Amino acid sequence: MIEASDLTKRYGPTVAVDDLSFVVKPGRVTGFLGPNGAGKSTTMRMILGLDRPTGGQVLIDGRRYGELEHPLRTVGALLDARWAHPNRSARSHLRWLARSNQLPRSRVDEVLDLVGLSSVADKRAGGFSLGxxxxxGIAGALLGDPQVLLFDEPVNGLDPEGILWIRQLMQGLAAEGRTVLVSSHLLSEMALTASDLVVIGRGRLIAQASTAEFVDAAAGQSILVRSPRSDRLSVLLTANGASVVADPGDGPPALLVTGVTAEQIGDTAAANGIALHELSPRRGSLEEAFMQITGDDVEYASGSGNGRHRNENNPVGATS
Structure with a gap:
């Protein structure tokens, strides 16, 4: 488990992380999201003891990172895929890490095989592609068989097969009871990978919730309705307090309805002799929810403004 309490980091007059508190639980993949400049990388560096907090603390299974006798056996991390010495082979790099934490050399070959690098284990890391x-880097994170894992943008440079592999790997690690925290800008992938989310902006916590709760609270859920008499149905539903808009999708003409239940839509249609060809819930996307919630917290906005405003009464854990 990772527990951040009132975590703060200042660089002179700049506040990179501002009184940030959250918990990352074992047995779940937790997505760590935020716009550029939100403080995600700084927070992950403080978790790993690479940056010292100005205030507050972060504990890993009840201890600060600096108190761990053999850190790789407790925490594995990938923060920078290119940090290996370019003139070392993949095997030499991992053997050096293993020796630093008194891990058996046999573990090196195990993780090389796990990540699919056995055939290039003796090639220089400097000649590797980003993928x-x-x-x-993932092999290094797994080397000590740790219970806590941190990944910063782990799918960068991976092809579709590689993205599927890392998704299944992270979910498998969480299923074993490990704590998995992953930061990524690829929101479509996070929607498939993460069970929980910690969302920050300008160094402050915006929300901590399950992925489903975050999407439903921010983007809402609409109901897709198809009917040969959609115009008449739209009038009736609007009169009953529903919000009705045309579905922008590429399929046959349809309505997106919010503010009423599917049962109410069906009852209204039946009472007025209107046939329904489709009546199905449609959940908003993580991308829509993220843009809605973080719209005021982007470091750089296109044009004169993005027109989005965060709901300060947002029910998924807003604290700023």
């Missing part, structure tokens, strides 16, 4: 470097 291969990511796999080497």
């Amino acid at each position: 291969m470097s990511q796999r080497l």
